[in-house]
Amino acid sequence: IVMDFKHPDGVTVPVMLPRRSLLLMTGESRYLWTHGITPRKFDTIQASKGHKSGIITSDVGDLTLSKRGIRTSFTFRKVRQTPCNCSYPLVCDSQMKETPSSFPESNKEASQLEQEYVHRVYEEIAGHFSSTRHTPWPRVVEFLKALPSGSLIGCDRSQNLVDICRERQFQAFICDALAVPVRSGSCDACISIAVIHHFATAERRVAATQELVRLLRPGGKALIYVWAMEQEYNKKKSKYLRENRISQGKKGEINNDTSVQELLVEQMPVVGNQDSACSVPSTNDFQEGGCNSREVTNSKLPIHTNRTSFHSQDLLVPWHLQGNPGKNKLVEPFGAVGSHDPSPVFHRYYHVFCEGELEAACQTLSNVRILQSYYDQGNWCVILQRV
Template sequence: MAAPSIAMDSRHQSSHKLNKAEKKFLRKQIKAKHTLLRHEGIETVSYATQNLVVANGGLGNGVSRNQLLPVLEDCGLVDALLMPPNKPYSFVRYKTTEESRKAHATLNGKEIVDDLGQKIILYLNFVEKAQWKELGPQALPPGLMVVEEIISSEDEKMLLESINWTEDTDNENFQKCLKHRRVKHFGYEFRYDNNNVDKDRPLPGGLPDICDSILEKWLQEGYIKHKPDQLTINQYQPGHGIPAHIDTHSAFEDEIISLSLGSEIVMDFKHPDGITVPVMLPRRSLLVMTGESRYLWTHGITPRKFDTIQASEHHKSGIITSDVGDLTLSKRGIRTSFTFRKVRRTPCNCSYYVACDSQRKESPPSFPESDQEASQLEREYVHRVYEEIAGHFSSTRHTPWPHIVEFLKALPDGSIVADIGCGNGKYLGINKELYMIGCDRSQNLVDICRERQFQAFACDALAVPVRSESCDACISIAVIHHFATAERRVLALQELVRLLRPGGKALIYVWAMEQEYNKQKSKYLKGNRISQGKKEEISSDASAQGLLLEQMPDMGHQDTASSVPCFSDIQEGECHSNKVANSELPVHTNRTSFHSQDVLVPWHLKGSSGKAKPVESLGPLGSCDTSAVFHRYYHVFCEGELEAACQTLSNVSILQSYYDQGNWCVILQKL
């Protein structure tokens, strides 16, 4: 490894011991170096060169070119500053090695403040050359067009002033609040519960009169081919966005147009093959989606307060390129979009069958087909299984998750908090200043909670016997994915919200379909094998952070808790059957990516011989057969799906959504 910074060496040339702060800095510098190598393939060197990689000093963690360059120039003449898009590091090349050596000594460990006022620490290492994973050449998705300066600044002001956000506050057809954005519908209401419109119930008044002349002009100039009859106005606050989605084929005709007012934004378009194209939408520009870009590519706005954009003045709209010498950050402002669509009167017959709801209706319905079947599935593959495995399940669930701990510890002292689906109660005693109660469908897990002196009771998460608006906060960790239909999952969310007082918050975790996210594998895929009773490293990166498998959330593939050798995950060749008796659902292969959203996940118990220790009695259904494989039903959530389900609730606001090691997570607040 590279030696500590020259500045540190010079301070301690007469001493062989480092103080606590210096040891901490050295550990972090080494960790930054290893992370760059492991995740980005960037090799650092121990000797001085003209080139440095600056960890924490990148566009991906909120450091702009205008912010970083002056700091670097204080140490010498900068030949080039290369900032790869969306990466938390950059490269600087100095004119001479002496200047780069000075920067390494002076700036290593330097604390700077980003544009959000947050403090970050720079860690510098020498490299032979700048290297990163480049994006290939990109073009706009087929059928996509961006027209700049489509209206004047006077028209923009007139349109913005025409929106009365305070009227009709009691009428949900006209005004909604979704994830920190205000929404109004004209012509027809867009319903977020089914992502469609009621074509037989137009809203009174049609489109605003102020839009008529603008739409007529666009028709005459050939930018659009059809006059829209539906308008959705969204107002986005800085830092918030909208999940990636495709406008429902059966709801609207081919042409979808969106006018951006008030602030520029970067919208991400993603092809099913994984290609992502970031597109700049300048203020007063018109986005026109037709053909493939409308029917096949998803589009969305990533929640963040800064966008990566081209630094040059002549770069305005279109693709954000990977020109690392010409990228910087743009702070978002309040953006208002006018999205115009024409309601479709006949089924869609596009050639993009995979994303077309009109044509998918011809295929057999997905399992389960009814609420009764869903309830039966849950009884067989959720309720019964947890009663059987409760004791062993509890023994693998003892280390709380950091983000959940943070949520609980941030609540005011004296708050009343309900853990809906509390399992063995590992979160019930996290914050002694809270009044926490837990409930779970498994009586055996509730009994374990009571043995630990926690307040818990048995009930169904769809019908919690607690008074409405009596809780300051709720948590639902790895529970809602056990409900077998979208309707039942929404009902579970509604029950959480019912318990909250106005202003109360809920934290929700569900398993993610995406076990590889932002080019990083979740701990599920990295895994932690138990080999002859010894722990093996998840990865050197995870070990360096002190992360063992038992610290991960309650995911079935993580049932190999390092302290419990009696469980062994499915080995090669075991339990690879496609179906389980009496079930149409595929059986998931542990420690692999998910290939279906609705799956049965095996919980495998070894017998008492050999290395494995006996499994204790597991409740009134009898001691579990220690050679059995149990299957639990899961609906794994795709990106944006949990947010979309929360957005169907009329009285909540989504405060935060994030991905946490194989889970999609949301913090919502009752309005």
């Protein structure tokens, strides 16, 4: 069988493990590298070495396919009874928790972060992102259907996304959610779906919420959805986690090591990009070599592994860009100029909300009461009413 080892800098090394062999992992290979066996029917192995152990090189002239059969493997693990003091604090879950990220430190830094890791990214991925939105979430539809009929208008910071709306004959305009160019008290209702989690400080998230309330007439209602830190709620996994094929009974191919799962998640062919009102599983999400990976390396934010639980509230979520559906305007790819990578990876900044956090933020707003607060589709949601 071929096991893949992956270094945090993105290097992947496939290693042939022969039948009846014992693999012992110590030091760097145990702590720094992740490892996993990708579910597939054939392994690519070194023709000259056959089934002997060793690293598979990229010498294409010396590669051949080996059909997989039934594999039985055992993992023996030494359980640590004391706090972890391994020499790899940057990738050690328990040591990482002790040094929470304090980034960003000011409004200016937050706005720069959003510019780089939210606005530029949505411009780049607009076409692909839009093509992954299909069916609106039922409770959002329910909110909209309960409104008296009237005119509807959408807005977004992304020029390319707004253009897509206009091409489809929807009314939409470009604006920042912190300063919507609409008269105060002029809207019967507003919705903000999967937007406020892109603001990088608590103050900016509250300000975006207050801006929604400003638009409402007295009695008007706003519906807000933000991505939840808790992707498992009432003992039920969110669709986001469920679309990770690892948790869908492919266990014959994997063992339960978290690091194994993480690597496999990155390698699954149908692990989708995440989030928002509606999504279909569409792409895989390798983390390495992102289009803004230079900035990622410099930033203090952890990079999330798609379709896994969150370990940090502030994080970068990879988007694996596929195809060129027109509106993926590669205007100024960050570091990808001249790159022939057919599927560049972009990273979007998210602040995922903990239970009660959205509600607490809304309680600080003036002229508003909270009508409902609930969990839906991996999001925390509130319905507010202007008083």
